[in-house]
Amino acid sequence: METAGAEPAAGGEPEKAWDEDELIRLMDVRPAGPGRYAAPAHGAAARNVVEAGQLLADAVVAASKEIPDQRVASASMVFSRAARHDAGIEVELDVPHRGRTYSTVQARVSQDGRFCCAGLILMGADADDLIGSTAPMPDVSRPARPFERPGMQVQGRELRVVDDAYDEDPQRVGPPELFVWTRFADAPPAAYLHSALMTHPVAHWTIAAALRPHAGYSEAMAHRTISTGISKVTVAYHEDVxxxxxxxxxxxxxxxxxxxxxxxGRVYSEDERLVASYSVHGMIRPPTGRLADPSTAL
Incomplete structure (x- = not known):
């Protein structure tokens, strides 16, 4: 994701602003036939590559509309080819099993007829608790200063990074972890859109956290002098968010x-409930010589 005005978009077109309404517009996929859903194009962007979290959120929303009487319990996606911001996205669903307790949804995401990524989504019916337990929330502060790194700003969303740990200084080292607080200004109109907005940033932090212990490397080098990307994301949705x-x-x-x-990773609510957990598999490699080609770098 790039911030409006950060740098000119490809082709010299003015870059379209990122805000909460735009994220919802992109992730609230529309029915386009039996088992098919469509997401619109965002438009001009400095880096013409759709984030992994947005593609997974598209599939989560599509599955929620396909089986509206169940909620998303977990979602996993493997990212094989990048999608572009300047074209629409298609989500095709197959439901090999639809049960009273759980249903299985296979999702295939494509663009211009070319396969991009595939996912598996578990839908489930809620039940009363028989037992309950949760991993404790980390004891970290809520920083007073908003995180304002160029390229990651969404109007209507606040980001605050504990200890300013998301740092572009390649000589500042720390443990391989990041703690980030987020909050949106306005509530979307459906529960599955809350889940989609929560899903969107889960893949943001892994590469930066992996680089932190290594002097001479930082997130600022991603897509420039080192080849990085997200290859797989899995999210389990525990509580309403x-x-x-x-x-x-x-x-x-x-x-x-x-x-x-x-x-x-784990996502905790303000009242210390564990609302989701996630795992992210990423790529960190020497430059391939094709970093400018969006089809080769997720």
């Missing part, structure tokens, strides 16, 4: 090597 309340994304990288990185 309200994106107008503060949410804490707690991401810790558990492995980096062989050109890959793997993180585990």
């Amino acid at each position: 309200d994106v107008t309340e503060w949410l804490l994304y707690a991401t810790r990288v558990v492995y980096t090597g062989r050109g890959t990185t793997q993180s585990e």
